[in-house]
Amino acid sequence: MTTTEIPGSAPAPAAPKPSSFQRIIGVLFSPNETFASIAKQPDWVVPLAIILVLSLVAGIIFAQRIDFAGGMRDAMEQRGGASPDQIDRGVRVGAAIAKIFSYCAPAVSLVILLIMAGILLLAFRVMGGEGDFRQAFSVTCYAWMVEVIKSCLVTIIILVRNVSMTELPTVLRSNLAFLVPMKDNPLLFALLSKIDIFTIWFLILLIIGFAFVSRFSKAKSAAVVISLWIVWSLLTLIGPAFQTLNKK
Numbered sequence: 001m002t003t004t005e006i007p008g009s010a011p012a013p014a015a016p017k018p019s020s021f022q023r024i025i026g027v028l029f030s031p032n033e034t035f036a037s038i039a040k041q042p043d044w045v046v047p048l049a050i051i052l053v054l055s056l057v058a059g060i061i062f063a064q065r066i067d068f069a070g071g072m073r074d075a076m077e078q079r080g081g082a083s084p085d086q087i088d089r090g091v092r093v094g095a096a097i098a099k100i101f102s103y104c105a106p107a108v109s110l111v112i113l114l115i116m117a118g119i120l121l122l123a124f125r126v127m128g129g130e131g132d133f134r135q136a137f138s139v140t141c142y143a144w145m146v147e148v149i150k151s152c153l154v155t156i157i158i159l160v161r162n163v164s165m166t167e168l169p170t171v172l173r174s175n176l177a178f179l180v181p182m183k184d185n186p187l188l189f190a191l192l193s194k195i196d197i198f199t200i201w202f203l204i205l206l207i208i209g210f211a212f213v214s215r216f217s218k219a220k221s222a223a224v225v226i227s228l229w230i231v232w233s234l235l236t237l238i239g240p241a242f243q244t245l246n247k248k
Helices: 020-029 031-040 045-065 068-079 084-103 105-126 133-143 145-160 165-170 186-194 197-214 218-236 238-247
Strands: none
Touching: 020 031, 020 045, 020 133, 020 145, 031 133, 031 197, 045 084, 045 105, 045 133, 045 145, 068 084, 068 165, 084 105, 105 133, 105 197, 105 218, 133 145, 133 197, 145 197, 165 186, 186 218, 186 238, 197 218, 218 238
16 A cells, blocks of 8 residues: 655654753753754753853852862972972962962863863764764753753862862762772772773763764764773873872
């Protein structure tokens, strides 16, 4: 049995594009449908604006509330080889730079998002995937909403009590690094801090989003995203590894 179109019948109207705020909620609770929509009709203005505004607020609070000097002094004293005067100068300079970066959090966030989207897009295109930078940047911004949630929670904790720079990775207890003193084993502490609930959630969203953008299966998308994350994690563990070796 065959079906024929009724002459003059109009095609079914396209589904209306969800608003950016609907997409933000959808990414967190129904990522498959939301990222499918984002891949077809990418946008990034609203999520990026939210990220930049909240980064500015968090950066100001971090700069005023976090004890950067204490953490840097502990780190320099552990490394050894520096006189008290050199440590004092290093702490003053380091703390000042840390505060400047805190106040410049929106610019730092923007650069991170642009670089991340570019690297991910390049990796998927090299592997034979599809997609353009607008789609990649849109997926990255929406997936970053998970990190925004984490940043908001950390900021609230910092407002409630004093936090040192060395406590930042464990202040939310979203990873197991709080079980290991950073002074005793910097490498294990850094490694455990990488395995974070919010990081895993963020990676899952990237995997789903780029699967739709690149037209890859989720398994193949996961292989690309997780491989890049492992490479990045290994690079960031170089410093803690040297600190651990110096202790032995």
